[in-house]
Amino acid sequence: DTAVSQTPKYLVTQMGNDKSIKCEQNLGHDTMYWYKQDSKKFLKIMFSYNNKELIINETVPNRFSPKSPDKAHLNLHINSLELGDSAVYFCASSQGGRPYNEQFFGPGTRLTVL
Amino acid sequence: QKEVEQDPGPLSVPEGAIVSLNCTYSNSAFQYFMWYRQYSRKGPELLMYTYSSGNKEDGRFTAQVDKSSKYISLFIRDSQPSDSATYLCAMNGAGGTSYGKLTFGQGTILTVHP
Numbered sequence: 001d002t003a004v005s006q007t008p009k010y011l012v013t014q015m016g017n018d019k020s021i022k023c024e025q026n027l028g029h030d031t032m033y034w035y036k037q038d039s040k041k042f043l044k045i046m047f048s049y050n051n052k053e054l055i056i057n058e059t060v061p062n063r064f065s066p067k068s069p070d071k072a073h074l075n076l077h078i079n080s081l082e083l084g085d086s087a088v089y090f091c092a093s094s095q096g097g098r099p100y101n102e103q104f105f106g107p108g109t110r111l112t113v114l
Numbered sequence: 115q116k117e118v119e120q121d122p123g124p125l126s127v128p129e130g131a132i133v134s135l136n137c138t139y140s141n142s143a144f145q146y147f148m149w150y151r152q153y154s155r156k157g158p159e160l161l162m163y164t165y166s167s168g169n170k171e172d173g174r175f176t177a178q179v180d181k182s183s184k185y186i187s188l189f190i191r192d193s194q195p196s197d198s199a200t201y202l203c204a205m206n207g208a209g210g211t212s213y214g215k216l217t218f219g220q221g222t223i224l225t226v227h228p
Contacts, residue, residue: 041200041221056215070224090157100146
C-alpha cells in the first residue's frame, strides 16, 4: 500500500528539454510539498500546497511550475532543463492542524540532465 | 550561514556503539525539532520529534533539545548495522502548524559495521 508515490523514479534528459514529475498520496492529507535534494544530501523545500492552494513558494527559478489538480496530487513541470537541475526531487505530504509537522515522503525522482 | 548546521560526516562506528548526532541552529523561532532517517535511495522518514526543550526517549533512541544553546542531539544506543542511514535534523516554527516549512540540516551519513 504505497502512501506517497512518484513517477517516474528515474529521469535522464538533455539540457533544454521540458519534463514533468507526478506525485500522488493516498493518506488523505491536505498539504503536499516538493523538495530538492542535491548531491550533498541537502534537502530544501521548493513549494507547498494546501488544499490546492500554493502556500510556500521558495526562491526557485520560474522554470519550475508546480500544479495541484486536487488534494491528492501534486505535479512539477520543469522547463528548459539545466545541468544544475540534476538532483533527487522528493514529494511529501502532511495533514494540516497537527501540532508537529510530520511529513511523509515519496521514494524520490532522480533527475539527471546531460 | 545556513539556518541549520549539521556535520555531514561520514560517521563510522562498530556495532553496539553509542552514536551521537548533533545540529545547531540560529533561528530562535523554531519550536518543533525532528529527526528523519533516510536509507539509501529512499525518502526520509520521521524518527522522532520533540517540542521545545527537553528529552524524549523511544527505545534505543533519545532526542535532546537545548533551546538556550540552540543545539539538538540524537543518541542511538546499542547501534545496529540496520541503523546505517543518513540522519537529518529538521525544525519548524510558526506555531508548529503544518503550513510552516521544515528547515533541514544537511544530514549525517552513519555506517554501523558488524
